[in-house]
Every structure is written in structure tokens, then in C-alpha cells.
Amino acid sequence: MDKPSQNLVETIYSDLRLRLQRSAVSPADRLVDMEIAASYGISRMPAREALLRLVSEGYLVGTTRGFAVRELSLEDISGLFEVRRQLEPRAAASAARDMTPDVETALTVAIGRIEQTLSAGDIPGLLAANVDFRNTWLRAVTNPHMAATISRFMDYFQSVRLGTFADPTVAARYIDGLSAIHKAFLAHDPLAVHDRMTLFMFAAEEAYLSVRRGQLEEAETVRPIRRRRK
Amino acid sequence: MDKPSQNLVETIYSDLRLRLQRSAVSPADRLVDMEIAASYGISRMPAREALLRLVSEGYLVGTTRGFAVRELSLEDISGLFEVRRQLEPRAAASAARDMTPDVETALTVAIGRIEQTLSAGDIPGLLAANVDFRNTWLRAVTNPHMAATISRFMDYFQSVRLGTFADPTVAARYIDGLSAIHKAFLAHDPLAVHDRMTLFMFAAEEAYLSVRRGQLEEAETVRPIRRRRK
DNA sequence: CGGCGGAAATCAGTATACGGATTTCTGCGG
DNA sequence: CCGCAGAAATCCGTATACTGATTTCCGCCG
Numbered sequence: 001m002d003k004p005s006q007n008l009v010e011t012i013y014s015d016l017r018l019r020l021q022r023s024a025v026s027p028a029d030r031l032v033d034m035e036i037a038a039s040y041g042i043s044r045m046p047a048r049e050a051l052l053r054l055v056s057e058g059y060l061v062g063t064t065r066g067f068a069v070r071e072l073s074l075e076d077i078s079g080l081f082e083v084r085r086q087l088e089p090r091a092a093a094s095a096a097r098d099m100t101p102d103v104e105t106a107l108t109v110a111i112g113r114i115e116q117t118l119s120a121g122d123i124p125g126l127l128a129a130n131v132d133f134r135n136t137w138l139r140a141v142t143n144p145h146m147a148a149t150i151s152r153f154m155d156y157f158q159s160v161r162l163g164t165f166a167d168p169t170v171a172a173r174y175i176d177g178l179s180a181i182h183k184a185f186l187a188h189d190p191l192a193v194h195d196r197m198t199l200f201m202f203a204a205e206e207a208y209l210s211v212r213r214g215q216l217e218e219a220e221t222v223r224p225i226r227r228r229r230k
Numbered sequence: 231m232d233k234p235s236q237n238l239v240e241t242i243y244s245d246l247r248l249r250l251q252r253s254a255v256s257p258a259d260r261l262v263d264m265e266i267a268a269s270y271g272i273s274r275m276p277a278r279e280a281l282l283r284l285v286s287e288g289y290l291v292g293t294t295r296g297f298a299v300r301e302l303s304l305e306d307i308s309g310l311f312e313v314r315r316q317l318e319p320r321a322a323a324s325a326a327r328d329m330t331p332d333v334e335t336a337l338t339v340a341i342g343r344i345e346q347t348l349s350a351g352d353i354p355g356l357l358a359a360n361v362d363f364r365n366t367w368l369r370a371v372t373n374p375h376m377a378a379t380i381s382r383f384m385d386y387f388q389s390v391r392l393g394t395f396a397d398p399t400v401a402a403r404y405i406d407g408l409s410a411i412h413k414a415f416l417a418h419d420p421l422a423v424h425d426r427m428t429l430f431m432f433a434a435e436e437a438y439l440s441v442r443r444g445q446l447e448e449a450e451t452v453r454p455i456r457r458r459r460k
Numbered sequence: 461c462g463g464c465g466g467a468a469a470t471c472a473g474t475a476t477a478c479g480g481a482t483t484t485c486t487g488c489g490g
Numbered sequence: 491c492c493g494c495a496g497a498a499a500t501c502c503g504t505a506t507a508c509t510g511a512t513t514t515c516c517g518c519c520g
Contacts, residue, residue, distance in 0.1 A: 007503080008503080008504075009282075009503085009504095021509085032470085032471070033471080033472080034470090034471075042504080042505085043504060043505045043506070044472095044505085045275075045503085045504060045505070045506095046503085046504070046505095048432050048472080048473090049279065052239075052283070053282070053283065054287050056283050056286070057286075062472080064471080064472085064511085064512055064513070065470070065471065065512080065513070065514095066468095066470090066471075066472090078373075079373040079374060079375040079376060080375050081378055082373050082375075082376055083317065083373070083375055085318070086316045086317050086320055087313065088317050090316055091412070143308075143309040143312050143313070144309060145306070145309040145310050145312075145313055145383075146309060146312055146313050149379065151314060153375075156490095166256060171285060188360075215478095237473080238473080238474075239474095262500085262501070262502095263501080263502080264500090264501075272474075272475085273474060273475045273476070274474095274475085274476085275473085275474060275475070275476095276473080276474070276475095277502095278502085294481085294482055294483070294500095294502085295482080295483070295484095295499075295500070295501065295502090296502090306501085306507090327480085387519085
């Protein structure tokens, strides 16, 4: 969201955030300040501060050995979606009202890319296109506090998302929902956008819950994951 | 929210956050890491990290000389209240549904203290009682993500709040709104709580806007406040 | 072959140090 | 008395260093 900035912490923070958004960090990975620092050729402190910031925002958790992406419990997912349900339909509706033509075309492009990557079975591409779509309508949300909050809540789900699209049935329904939202945007109908987004929220919640349930019972057996502090 | 914790950054962060909640830091004040560090008898880094975290959360802004409390523009206030309107009525309603008896009595105590401090003209006490009231019902919100988000949005307004209660008319209406919410809580009526909270949100937004407008035009004349970064 | 215990390694937290940008202070000249 | 240039002070950003807690490694003993 911010420009390059000649500030190291900001740079590292953005890079890491991007990697998290793209699910480029697995929950098994450990992010260590010294490694990151070395890869940028800088000292530990900026890397450490960026990591700490991601922890305070809830994207990472500190373990006794490095930082790891936070894994969402089923309660987390429900709770996060309760908030999303309150915000996103309203925000999307206001975006539909205030949208400029270029946003409109960008949305269409994004939807096209989503359908294309879906039929090609290109999961990473689908993921990226999906992020594009949401960022595009979010750009038309004039209230920056609203947009930032929504963006933040969406980003919590990146560790689950890959799995969401693995099941073709789920993926198809997901895309159908997006497509309906897109149509409502094109019709410049804020109320329809609101309703469609509401429906979409429930479908998405179910999808994430089901995926996460699967992940959890699969890992039922072995799973240490130690936190910090006595 | 968190316990003492044997972590310096956390300690300082909580202390500072508390001071901000209580409006104990004026916008004219400058928070400097070395000063804070000295007052705790520690080094710069933990103090600095706590300040940086407050900046990233939007409570402080960096200036060329120390950190200062963020001042809300009129647009900020409107934007923040748009989000609050989406969240707080819903959250309060769920709190009304899930509330335990001890929360109920705590709410009554808080309301009593609010009325008492109001008639006594004890503004700081009123401020504290007000914070108590909101934290009390927020405790009954079972969704931690919802509660944390709301708490965060409320805390943005501490720099304006003192002024809100200076005008007796505004204060009286504010308290009336709270009182109506309290009654709805006692009646265990989630819908009434939702409605009352919605009304209250609009009244509060108006109050803050009016106070802030006054502050802004008063300061119209002299006002350097330099930010950082070219 | 397994487990047990101590040494070595890893890494977060904190402290101290330095450089550079900007502001504030100071004193001289007008 | 005011302005203006240079000096001093302030304070952020970053680097490096130390410490203690925890984990991992490794070899000895049963």
C-alpha cells in the first residue's frame, strides 16, 4: 500500500506482508530476523521490528525458535467472519456507488483472469487474481479506515486459502459468488452488491471452515508447535 | 488487556496505551524514546519499539522531534464512525444476549458513576467511568476479534473526548444515550440495544465532529506540527 | 538399541554506539 | 532590536554486542 520508502523496516514489512498475502510462507516455515537481515544485507534490528509488527497485527506468532504464520482456529474463522459480514457488504455497496469507470474495467479484467486461471487449474494464479479483484473494489472505498480494516481481516485467511481452491466444487461456488458480485457492480446497484456480498460472506465462511477442519484433523496426530513465555 | 508480562516492550506499550486512553498525553506533548527509557531505567530499544507499535496502530504519529498523539481530521472522524456504526450495535446486541449477571451489575455501577461524576463536574472521573462502561459491555462480547477491533476504534477518540464533555448540553445528551443503552441491557433485549446503540453512534459522531471543528478553527492561526519524511 | 545428560547452537530480548538529518541555540553584524 | 550564519543539541534510524533461555546435538552408559 505504501511506496518504496527509504525506511528499512517499512521495506521489509511490505515485502513480508506481500509474501504472506501470496501464501508464500508455510506454517511450517520459521522466519528468523537474522536470516532476513542477511538476505537484505542489513542488521537484525530492522528485520526484527518488521517481524514484531506483523506479530502485533496478528499475522505471525512468536515461537521459541523464530516466528511462524499464525494458524487460525475454527473459532477464529467464525469470529473473523462475523466482523467481515458487518463490514464488507456495506463497504462494497459504497464502492459500487462511488466507483469510477477505470475501477469497473479493472474488475472485469480481474474476473476474467479468475475464470481463466480456474479453468487452467492454475491455483497460484487464481490466488493472485482473487487478491486483485478484492483490492480493486477496495480501491473504490473512499473511507480509508474502512478499507484498511477490511484489508487486514482478509489477510488473515491467506494461510487457509490455498486449500480452499483445491476442491473444484468449492472453487466453482466461490467463483460463482464473485461473478454475481461483479455483475451487481457493473449494474451500479449498491443494494444488489450488498446482498450478493452478504451471501458470499456466508459461503466463504463455510468454505474456510470446511478446509480448515480438514487440515486440523489431518494434523491431529503429530503437531508440536510450541509458543513462547512460561 | 494483557497481564503484566515480563517483557519490557509489552509493559511500556500497555502503560502508554493506558495513558492515551485516559487522555493523559496532550497533542502538544512529544514522546521521546530516550525519556521514556530513562523513566523506566532501561535502554532506548524497548521504548522505541513500543512507540513504533503505537504508530503502526495509528495512535501516534512520528514528528521530526519525538512522537505525538495523532490528531483526527473531520474526515477521520466520519470514516471511523462509519466503521463503528457497522460493528458496535451488532456487538452490543450480542453482548446483551450473552451477558452474565456480574456484567449486568458492573454496567449499573458504571452508569451510576457516570451520572455521579457528571453532576459533580468531575470530568476526568467521567472520562474514566465512560471507559469503564464500554469495557464492561465489551467484556461480554464473546468474539475476541470483534471486541479487539471495536476497542481499537474507540481508542482513536481519546484526544477529542475531553472536549466532548466540556459542553453540558452535549454531555447530557451523551449520558442520556448511554442510559437508554443501559436500560436495554437490563431488559435483556438485544434488538433494543442494537437500536439504541445505533442512535448513540450518530449522536456521538455529531458530538465529536462539533468538538473537533471547534478545536480546529481555534488553532487555525498558529500550528506548525511538522511530520517526517520529505 | 534406547535413553539420559551435558555441551553446543540458536535465537529473542535488551543494551550500547554511531551517523546523519533537522532543529534550536548563540553571538555577531546591521 | 532584528536577522542571519554557524555551532551545538536533539533525536531518529541502524548497527553491533551481550545475555539468558531453550532447543538441538552428541556421545556415553545401560
